[in-house]
Amino acid sequence: MTGHWPKVRPGSAEDPVRCAVLISGSGSGMVALVKHQQHDPNCGHATVVVISNRPDAAGLRKAEDMGVATQCLDHRDHAGPSARAMHEAAVVEALVHHRVELVVLSGYMRLLSPTFLETWGGPVVNIHPSLLPAFPGAHAHRDVLAAGVSVTGCTVHVVDEGMDTGHILDQVPVPVFPDDDETSLSDRVKVEEHRLYPAVIDRLVADR
Amino acid sequence: MTGHWPKVRPGSAEDPVRCAVLISGSGSGMVALVKHQQHDPNCGHATVVVISNRPDAAGLRKAEDMGVATQCLDHRDHAGPSARAMHEAAVVEALVHHRVELVVLSGYMRLLSPTFLETWGGPVVNIHPSLLPAFPGAHAHRDVLAAGVSVTGCTVHVVDEGMDTGHILDQVPVPVFPDDDETSLSDRVKVEEHRLYPAVIDRLVADR
Numbered sequence: 252m253t254g255h256w257p258k259v260r261p262g263s264a265e266d267p268v269r270c271a272v273l274i275s276g277s278g279s280g281m282v283a284l285v286k287h288q289q290h291d292p293n294c295g296h297a298t299v300v301v302i303s304n305r306p307d308a309a310g311l312r313k314a315e316d317m318g319v320a321t322q323c324l325d326h327r328d329h330a331g332p333s334a335r336a337m338h339e340a341a342v343v344e345a346l347v348h349h350r351v352e353l354v355v356l357s358g359y360m361r362l363l364s365p366t367f368l369e370t371w372g373g374p375v376v377n378i379h380p381s382l383l384p385a386f387p388g389a390h391a392h393r394d395v396l397a398a399g400v401s402v403t404g405c406t407v408h409v410v411d412e413g414m415d416t417g418h419i420l421d422q423v424p425v426p427v428f429p430d431d432d433e434t435s436l437s438d439r440v441k442v443e444e445h446r447l448y449p450a451v452i453d454r455l456v457a458d459r
Numbered sequence: 460m461t462g463h464w465p466k467v468r469p470g471s472a473e474d475p476v477r478c479a480v481l482i483s484g485s486g487s488g489m490v491a492l493v494k495h496q497q498h499d500p501n502c503g504h505a506t507v508v509v510i511s512n513r514p515d516a517a518g519l520r521k522a523e524d525m526g527v528a529t530q531c532l533d534h535r536d537h538a539g540p541s542a543r544a545m546h547e548a549a550v551v552e553a554l555v556h557h558r559v560e561l562v563v564l565s566g567y568m569r570l571l572s573p574t575f576l577e578t579w580g581g582p583v584v585n586i587h588p589s590l591l592p593a594f595p596g597a598h599a600h601r602d603v604l605a606a607g608v609s610v611t612g613c614t615v616h617v618v619d620e621g622m623d624t625g626h627i628l629d630q631v632p633v634p635v636f637p638d639d640d641e642t643s644l645s646d647r648v649k650v651e652e653h654r655l656y657p658a659v660i661d662r663l664v665a666d667r
Binding site: 382383384385398399400401402404418419421422423424 | 590591592593606607608609610612626627629630631632
């Protein structure tokens with residue numbers, strides 16, 4: 252299991268690994284992670300900034316309410332052929348400014364370019380609401396229901412240049428019920444997402 | 460759940476739905492199914508014949524030991540361009556002879572042609588050792604281990620012309636451990652296969 256795990260230094264409560272959580276929406280996963288970090292006195296990681304690419308992301312307010320710094324870096328502030336590069340440069344600048352050591356994508360709806368990953372150079376993890384490699388992409392629950400499977404789940408993985416293709420760190424299965432719609436299924440999977448993501452990050456910063 | 464379920468008449472202990480189990484090897488799934496049928500006094504299905512396409516399939520002897528009729532229909536008995544058709548015609552003849560109502564594939568390593576499915580005309584189900592649509596094909600466990608997933612499972616599905624593509628009837632997840640090899644993973648999945656398949660067939664013959 253160690254070979255493919257991203258390089259993260261061991262963290263401790265006194266010297267936690269500094270995380271940035273990138274969101275685009277409600278930030279429910281971010282809230283679960285920050286609560287875990289704030290409530291476990293031995294937690295070896297801490298969220299030092301929440302970054303949203305959308306100014307209307309409800310998660311920004313929730314982060315502030317929990318005492319976490321926030322930054323809105325609207326990708327629509329940039330235009331033209333280098334819009335993506337300029338937006339990503341602003342994200343890297345924020346990561347450096349906050350001395351971030353681990354980037355945690357949590358409902359962040361933008362694909363990060365190879366240039367970003369190379370420029371930033373540090374570890375990036377993501378959570379996806381399916382049992383990858385099954386059902387990648389932005390509409391996992393819809394695709395799961397269309398396929399008629401009776402088991403889905405969630406996956407924490409390392410982020411590479413692909414869409415939901417990086418090395419899998421851990422997964423949890425979740426049943427699909429015959430009367431499920433996207434909302435009921437998403438709600439059930441989120442319960443497991445909110446447990447799995449903090450647990451995997453705990454392991455990432457554990458002294459191995 | 461009813462729309463895509465294959466049409467099988469309700470079965471009872473007095474008048475069980477007549478199953479043929481098709482195997483190619485050890486027949487461990489067939490043994491689990493027959494034991495379930497013989498030990499549950501209310502079981503609404505019974506195996507009336509076990510058919511193997513290989514004379515050396517160990518499952519043939521096990522079926523005989525449990526008092527079930529067996530038939531070996533070696534696909535290598537036929538040659539030339541119509542070899543598949545001739546072999547499948549022999550299988551259909553055996554199904555008709557035994558008045559079979561449900562075909563249960565259990566480690567049967569041959570793809571059934573559209574002609575077979577049309578000629579036979581009755582329901583065919585299969586069990587596959589992965590969470591379909593992930594990891595179809597003959598080397599599911601190997602592919603699962605290569606992909607680095609931490610959850611796999613098994614799937615019972617209706618058989619259509621594709622390879623492991625028919626409508627999913629039920630699935631069960633099984634964890635993958637970091638030190639798994641194909642044997643240890645296969646053993647763990649088989650435990651669930653041997654529970655799932657009889658349970659799904661119970662539901663198929665239940666009066667809905």
